[in-house]
Amino acid sequence: MIQTFTTYSLVAVISAIAVYALAFIAFTLDLSRRVARVHAQERAAEAADAAAVEAARVKLAASDRATVSSGAMSGAAVSGGAAASGAGGAVTRGTASGGTASGGTATVAAPPSASAGPATSRRERSPRFARVGVALATIGFLLGVLGVVTRSIAAGGHVPWSNMYEFALTGTTIIVGVFLVVNVWQRIAYLGTYITGFVLLALVLATVNFYVGPTPLPPALQSAWLVVHVFVAILGTSFFALGAGLSVAQLLQMRREAGRLTGLRFLQTLPAAEALENLAYRITVIGFVFWTFTLIFGAIWAERAWGRYWGWDTKEVWTFIVWVIFAGYIHARATRGWRGAPSAWLAIVGFAAVIFNFTVVNLVFHGLHAYSGL
Amino acid sequence: MASYRPSDHIDTPAPEERPGAVQPRLGVLGYVRFFWRQLTTMRTALFLLLLLAVAAVPGSIFPQESSDPNGVVQYKAAHPGAVGVMQFFQLFDVYTSVWFSAIYLLLFVSLIGCIIPRTRHHLEALRARPPRTPVRLDRLPAFRTAGAATDAPAALESARRLLRRQGYRVEEYAVPHGRSGSVASLSAERGYLRETGNLVFHSALVGVLVTVGVGGGFVYTGQKIIVQGTSFTNALSDYDSFNPGRFVGDAQLEPFNIRLDRFTSKYEINSHTRQAEPVDYNAAVTVTDAHGHATKQDLKVNSPLEIGGDQVYLLSNGYAPIVTVRDRTGTTVFSDPVPFIQQDANITSSGVVKVPDTKPNLAFAGFFYPTAAPTDNGTLTSVWPQPDLPVLSLNLYTGDLGLDDGVPQNVYSLDIASLTPRTGVGTDADPLVLKPGETAQLPDGLGSVTFEGLRRYIGVEVHHDPTQGWVFLFVACAVLGLLSSLFVPRRRMWVKAVPEGDGVRLEYAALARGEDPGLERALVEFAKAHAAALPASGAPPEAPTPAT
Numbered sequence: 001m002i003q004t005f006t007t008y009s010l011v012a013v014i015s016a017i018a019v020y021a022l023a024f025i026a027f028t029l030d031l032s033r034r035v036a037r038v039h040a041q042e043r044a045a046e047a048a049d050a051a052a053v054e055a056a057r058v059k060l061a062a063s064d065r066a067t068v069s070s071g072a073m074s075g076a077a078v079s080g081g082a083a084a085s086g087a088g089g090a091v092t093r094g095t096a097s098g099g100t101a102s103g104g105t106a107t108v109a110a111p112p113s114a115s116a117g118p119a120t121s122r123r124e125r126s127p128r129f130a131r132v133g134v135a136l137a138t139i140g141f142l143l144g145v146l147g148v149v150t151r152s153i154a155a156g157g158h159v160p161w162s163n164m165y166e167f168a169l170t171g172t173t174i175i176v177g178v179f180l181v182v183n184v185w186q187r188i189a190y191l192g193t194y195i196t197g198f199v200l201l202a203l204v205l206a207t208v209n210f211y212v213g214p215t216p217l218p219p220a221l222q223s224a225w226l227v228v229h230v231f232v233a234i235l236g237t238s239f240f241a242l243g244a245g246l247s248v249a250q251l252l253q254m255r256r257e258a259g260r261l262t263g264l265r266f267l268q269t270l271p272a273a274e275a276l277e278n279l280a281y282r283i284t285v286i287g288f289v290f291w292t293f294t295l296i297f298g299a300i301w302a303e304r305a306w307g308r309y310w311g312w313d314t315k316e317v318w319t320f321i322v323w324v325i326f327a328g329y330i331h332a333r334a335t336r337g338w339r340g341a342p343s344a345w346l347a348i349v350g351f352a353a354v355i356f357n358f359t360v361v362n363l364v365f366h367g368l369h370a371y372s373g374l
Numbered sequence: 375m376a377s378y379r380p381s382d383h384i385d386t387p388a389p390e391e392r393p394g395a396v397q398p399r400l401g402v403l404g405y406v407r408f409f410w411r412q413l414t415t416m417r418t419a420l421f422l423l424l425l426l427a428v429a430a431v432p433g434s435i436f437p438q439e440s441s442d443p444n445g446v447v448q449y450k451a452a453h454p455g456a457v458g459v460m461q462f463f464q465l466f467d468v469y470t471s472v473w474f475s476a477i478y479l480l481l482f483v484s485l486i487g488c489i490i491p492r493t494r495h496h497l498e499a500l501r502a503r504p505p506r507t508p509v510r511l512d513r514l515p516a517f518r519t520a521g522a523a524t525d526a527p528a529a530l531e532s533a534r535r536l537l538r539r540q541g542y543r544v545e546e547y548a549v550p551h552g553r554s555g556s557v558a559s560l561s562a563e564r565g566y567l568r569e570t571g572n573l574v575f576h577s578a579l580v581g582v583l584v585t586v587g588v589g590g591g592f593v594y595t596g597q598k599i600i601v602q603g604t605s606f607t608n609a610l611s612d613y614d615s616f617n618p619g620r621f622v623g624d625a626q627l628e629p630f631n632i633r634l635d636r637f638t639s640k641y642e643i644n645s646h647t648r649q650a651e652p653v654d655y656n657a658a659v660t661v662t663d664a665h666g667h668a669t670k671q672d673l674k675v676n677s678p679l680e681i682g683g684d685q686v687y688l689l690s691n692g693y694a695p696i697v698t699v700r701d702r703t704g705t706t707v708f709s710d711p712v713p714f715i716q717q718d719a720n721i722t723s724s725g726v727v728k729v730p731d732t733k734p735n736l737a738f739a740g741f742f743y744p745t746a747a748p749t750d751n752g753t754l755t756s757v758w759p760q761p762d763l764p765v766l767s768l769n770l771y772t773g774d775l776g777l778d779d780g781v782p783q784n785v786y787s788l789d790i791a792s793l794t795p796r797t798g799v800g801t802d803a804d805p806l807v808l809k810p811g812e813t814a815q816l817p818d819g820l821g822s823v824t825f826e827g828l829r830r831y832i833g834v835e836v837h838h839d840p841t842q843g844w845v846f847l848f849v850a851c852a853v854l855g856l857l858s859s860l861f862v863p864r865r866r867m868w869v870k871a872v873p874e875g876d877g878v879r880l881e882y883a884a885l886a887r888g889e890d891p892g893l894e895r896a897l898v899e900f901a902k903a904h905a906a907a908l909p910a911s912g913a914p915p916e917a918p919t920p921a922t
């Protein structure tokens with residue numbers, strides 16, 4: 001019986017790996033397609049130079065459509081002065097005219113009207129490969145959940161996060177879950193390559209190097225606090241992962257905006273550096289709150305299990321370090337001269353410390369938390 | 375606008391550069407003030423925070439006295455040359471070291487220097503009225519206009535109700551308009567809770583530090599091994615080891631009593647490592663409190679006993695073989711359960727028996743195997759943690775144990791350097807190997823030793839920490855403060871009603887204070903809600919006018 005569920009779990013995990021690999025490909029294709037669209041746009045601009053009259057006609061057509069849609073949008077008797085609708089909006093508009101000029105996909109139309117601002121550009125349909133990627137990531141997520149649940153049954157009903165393999169399994173599943181949920185709230189499909197790439201790497205490494213069968217839970221781990229403590233830690237990690245991804249995108253975007261980066265054309269289709277930075281902040285701050293709870297629940301659990309809530313054990317030290325780095329990040333955002341690149345670097349360093357905490361600290365350093373299961 | 379924030383806060387206007395100005399010479403007081411201002415800037419706080427993160431790293435690399443004393447001993451043995459340097463930099467005590475303390479104390483001084491002026495200003499802000507409406511609302515970050523077929527007082531009245539319901543504090547101001555006229559407007563502000571939360575959060579951090587720092591003097595922990603059938607009384611003299619805080623005296627110990635009735639354990643085979651793994655420990659104990667009330671309770675790993683203000687934790691467990699020693703005349707000179715200390719997952723345990731009441735003194739050192747099995751090289755090992763085939767194997771030493779010198783000794787270790795081995799390695803007698811009920815004669819007619827039977831024991835830690843409640847209180851405040859300071863938006867909103875023809879033109883504007891990604895949306899939604907709430911009299915509202 002236990003053997004059966006262990007096998008089911010492994011099958012689900014391996015299927016999830018395969019599906020994540022496909023999702024990774026789809027997201028990567030999406031990024032390169034974005035590049036193609038940028039190319040098409042440039043070609044359209046050249047064509048416009050050559051045939052100014054033709055271009056004017058196209059522009060007229062496009063702006064016609066814009067007027068219609070903005071009229072439809074502003075039924076609420078309120079109109080806005082927010083002309084700045086973000087880089088995303090600008091690109092879509094460009095695509096509409098470019099597409100028409102090159103006789104391609106003019107259907108992208110529905111340019112975000114000035115009155116609706118970023119809210120609408122978020123609602124617009126994402127390109128096909130991004131949609132495929134999100135669908136595949138969702139399937140991978142469901143397989144991951146299946147893997148977690150069957151593993152938990154095989155392990156006698158306890159939550160499957162008591163060793164590195166189980167931790168990687170549950171962790172990657174939750175990371176993808178958070179990514180999918182946040183993607184509904186803020187369009188961040190452009191992070192798909194990064195997230196699925198990360199998850200793929202983690203799952204493959206864990207399955208190949210750290211696989212162990214389900215084991216009973218030692219008495220020190222039999223606590224409801226373990227469940228919340230670890231769950232909250234993984235949630236925090238997920239938000240930090242997204243925040244770090246956005247910060248990397250922000251740094252690249254800053255370089256591009258400063259004219260110091262000419263490759264990575266897909267960046268032209270991403271929000272502007274400042275918008276990326278603001279989003280990174282909003283997401284990282286949620287991670288920080290979860291991490292604060294991780295620290296607190298961990299202390300309560302340590303108090304129950306070992307008789308002291310804080311003992312500077314290796315794992316406690318690193319949880320504290322991560323917390324302090326992100327407190328630094330929040331301060332940096334509020335300090336003149338530290339916005340932009342420096343605070344982005346802090347978000348990245350903070351996430352690196354989280355990963356370090358889950359890998360090197362588990363495997364190399366020894367302390368009371370040495371539960372890698374190896 | 376936010377001038378009480380540190381001078382380099384992002385919302386504080388940058389100081390004006392005065393290139394030609396000569397800095398006045400600073401007196402001593404000037405320097406102190408300069409230094410203090412530097413210490414309470416955001417940049418210093420940030421620097422100290424990052425420094426704290428870096429400074430915490432070495433303590434996770436090197437073993438620490440506080441959390442891993444054995445590791446320290448091993449490290450010192452392995453790197454004798456480095457010990458001097460390590461000790462000079464207090465690398466075995468990072469978290470109590472001078473340099474680590476200096477960083478966090480400086481950080482907290484900076485924090486207090488930051489909190490006090492902000493609290494003062496915030497208290498003033500809480501009493502102040504929202505500021506005057508700016509003349510040109512269209513210059514603000516979020517701006518909307520709409521028309522309405524009603525009059526200005528009615529429009530503003532419904533806006534005021536709506537703002538109040540959304541938690542805004544509202545003031546009405548007349549604003550200059552046109553050449554010489556003026557129009558009515560509302561100025562509203564909300565989100566004072568954001569700054570309150572921020573101040574509560576930072577103050578609560580100070581609270582945690584002070585509680586832990588000062589309260590630590592009242593904390594004590596003590597360890598004791600309790601053998602099945604015996605009991606332990608919470609008094610200094612009854613502990614195996616005791617670590618009191620600075621202000622702890624014997625009189626403060628609550629005289630409760632714990633008796634171990636029975637200890638049970640359950641094991642399973644780990645399918646991966648093929649090792650025995652514990653799945654449950656349970657100690658059935660009888661607790662007698664200071665008033666003589668006795669209750670039966672279960673002590674488990676994750677659920678300590680709560681007795682008075684103390685917690686009692688189950689830390690370890692093992693076997694205590696009952697050993698009886700008789701001298702050459704057959705007189706019993708020793709008969710007690712002797713706790714043996716667990717060495718591996720199958721509870722191969724080691725222990726010593728000291729018999730000082732004979733001449734020469736007798737001492738035994740050896741191993742206990744709950745389920746004994748021979749290894750390839752002829753020695754014994756344990757293959758399962760439960761006592762399925764218990765075997766006790768002892769070696770005899772004779773000599774002077776020095777127990778009469780009055781120097782306290784560790785009962786769990788034996789200094790064999792000054793003793794003579796009588797069995798085992800280096801002698802021609804075999805080790806004494808006993809099953810329960812068996813007796814072995816000692817060499818040279820020194821007497822006999824009997825393995826009478828087996829008891830279980832538990833190792834407990836008693837923990838007394840009167841600061842816990844306070845720490846918890848401050849941490850809870852910190853969390854609430856953090857949540858409100860991160861997620862409560864603080865914003866100002868203005869509504870201006872400009873009479874136009876039959877109706878009014880309404881201008882809405884909003885300004886964020888601090889991070890507020892939802893500002894734009896909040897303004898749009900407010901304008902919509904207001905349009906819906908306006909008294910629906912007369913003509914339909916005129917077409918919306920895009921601003922600027």
Ligand code: HEM
Pocket residue numbers: 327330331334379380383414415416419423481482484485486488489571572573575576579855856859860888889
């Ligand atoms: C013990 C060290 C400190 C820690 C762990 C810490 C942590 C934090 C955290 C988590 C926040 C974000 C939540 C909030 O707004 O309340 C924050 C904000 C803030 N902290 Fe600290 N802080 C520390 C010391 C200081 C010091 C010394 C100052 C003064 C220079 C300071 C000034 C501020 C300010 C002004 C904000 C608001 C930032 C904003 O406007 O977004 N903090 N701090």
